[in-house]
Amino acid sequence: MQTIEDYRKIVGDDIIYAIHKKASRLYGKSILHANSTQYGGGVAEILTSLLPLMNDVGLEADWRILRGTPDFFTITKKFHNALQGDPINFTDLKKQIYIQNNEDFSSYCRIDEDFVVIHDNQPLPLIRLEKKRQPWIWRCHVDFSNPNKELVDFLKDFILRYDLMIVSSEKYLNKEIPIDYKIIPPAIDPLTPKNKELPQEVISKYLKKSDIPTDKPIITQISRFDKWKDPEGVIDVFKLVKKEIDCRLILCGSMAIDDPEGPIILEKIRKKAQELIDKKDVILITSENNILVNILQRISSVIIQKSIKEGFGLTVTEALWKEKPVVGSDVGGIPLQIKDGENGFLLDPFDDKGFADRILQLLQDADLSKRFGEKSKKKVIDNFLITRLLIDYLDLFNNISP
Numbered sequence: 001m002q003t004i005e006d007y008r009k010i011v012g013d014d015i016i017y018a019i020h021k022k023a024s025r026l027y028g029k030s031i032l033h034a035n036s037t038q039y040g041g042g043v044a045e046i047l048t049s050l051l052p053l054m055n056d057v058g059l060e061a062d063w064r065i066l067r068g069t070p071d072f073f074t075i076t077k078k079f080h081n082a083l084q085g086d087p088i089n090f091t092d093l094k095k096q097i098y099i100q101n102n103e104d105f106s107s108y109c110r111i112d113e114d115f116v117v118i119h120d121n122q123p124l125p126l127i128r129l130e131k132k133r134q135p136w137i138w139r140c141h142v143d144f145s146n147p148n149k150e151l152v153d154f155l156k157d158f159i160l161r162y163d164l165m166i167v168s169s170e171k172y173l174n175k176e177i178p179i180d181y182k183i184i185p186p187a188i189d190p191l192t193p194k195n196k197e198l199p200q201e202v203i204s205k206y207l208k209k210s211d212i213p214t215d216k217p218i219i220t221q222i223s224r225f226d227k228w229k230d231p232e233g234v235i236d237v238f239k240l241v242k243k244e245i246d247c248r249l250i251l252c253g254s255m256a257i258d259d260p261e262g263p264i265i266l267e268k269i270r271k272k273a274q275e276l277i278d279k280k281d282v283i284l285i286t287s288e289n290n291i292l293v294n295i296l297q298r299i300s301s302v303i304i305q306k307s308i309k310e311g312f313g314l315t316v317t318e319a320l321w322k323e324k325p326v327v328g329s330d331v332g333g334i335p336l337q338i339k340d341g342e343n344g345f346l347l348d349p350f351d352d353k354g355f356a357d358r359i360l361q362l363l364q365d366a367d368l369s370k371r372f373g374e375k376s377k378k379k380v381i382d383n384f385l386i387t388r389l390l391i392d393y394l395d396l397f398n399n400i401s402p
C-alpha cells in the first residue's frame, strides 16, 4: 500500500508538507465515500487510490458500494445518459425501482461518519433515507450542464438536500440547481499498477500471454464499451488510417457491473469489424487488467479518445502521464488536459477524417509525438495527480466543517 511519502519524489516536499498541514485539522474525522462499483470506470479507479492516502494522513476514510439488482443498474445507466442530455422514457416504475433499491440498501447500511461523499446518481437518494447529521456532498462525475429536465426535476428531491456538489469543470455548472458548487477535476495515481513504469520483461510477458503482436504501429482506445465513447466511430477512423499506413487497433473496455450496455455495444463492434478482427488488425480486450492497460498505453504509437461526451477522461490523463500523443475529442474534460497542437490534438468528435489525418501525422512524425509527450507529463504533474485531489478534498472538508 502506498504512503504519502512515496509521492515525494514526484511532487516535491512542499506539496507533501501542505498535505500534512491541511490534514492536521481533520485528524480522526471519518469520511464515507459511496458509489456503485468497485471496478470499471474512473470513479472506482480514483477511490482505490484516494482512500488509502486519506487514511495515511490521519483521516478515517471508508468506501461503501451500493448493491443493486440488474434492473436497478439498467435504470441508473439510463439516468446516467439522461443526466448528460439523453431523452428518457420516465415511468413511475423506474422511479420506484430506483428508490426501492436505495431503501433496501439503506436498511442495512448505517451512516454515521463526519462527512459523506456520494458519487454519481446510483446512491443519490440515500440522503433522504438516512438520518442526516453531517455534511453530505454529491460528486457528479458527468457533464451536468444540460441534463434531461424531467429527470432533474425528479432528482432535485434528493439533490437539494446536499450541502455541496462537486463537478469536474466550470463548464458543468448547472444554474437550475441552486446549491453550492466546488470544481474539482479528477486525478490519476502515478504509482498504481496502471500507471507505474514497468520492466521490459513484464511487458513482453503480458503481450505474449495476451497474444498481442507488436509488428505494426498500434493505435489504442481504452474505454468502457459505451456509446458516448464512440467505439464504432473509432473503427471508422481506423479504417481511414489503415488505407494509408498498415497498423493495428486495440479497443480495451472492461465490463463495469453498473453498466449493462457494454455487452450490447461490444456485439455491434464485433459485427462492424469482423473481418479486421479475423486478421488481428483489430483486437478487442474485455478483461479487467490494470497492468495490461498500462502496457497498452505504453506500447501504442497513438492513443485515441473519440468520446462524444466525456466526464473528464482519466484515460487521457493516463496516456499523457506516459508521454503518449493523444488525439481526442474537444468535449468534456479532454480540453482541460490537451491544448490543441501543443500536447496533443483536439477534434470535433464527428470529424472522422480529421481524426484519421492527425493520427497519420503522428504516426509519421516521431519528433512531434515526443514533443507532445514531454509537455503532457508536466501538465499531469502540475494538475492531475492524486496528491492535488487529496489537497482539494482536505480543503473542502476544512471549509465545510460544521
Ligand code: UDP
Pocket: 040, 041, 042, 043, 045, 194, 222, 223, 224, 252, 253, 254, 255, 286, 287, 288, 289, 290, 293, 311, 312, 313, 314, 315, 316, 318
Ligand atoms: N479502464 C480500465 N479498463 C478498461 C477500460 C477502462 O481499467 O478496459 C479504466 C481506465 O484506465 C480509466 C477508467 O477506467 O482509469 C475510465 O475512466 P474515464 O474517466 O476515462 O471514463 P469513465 O469510464 O469514468 O466514463
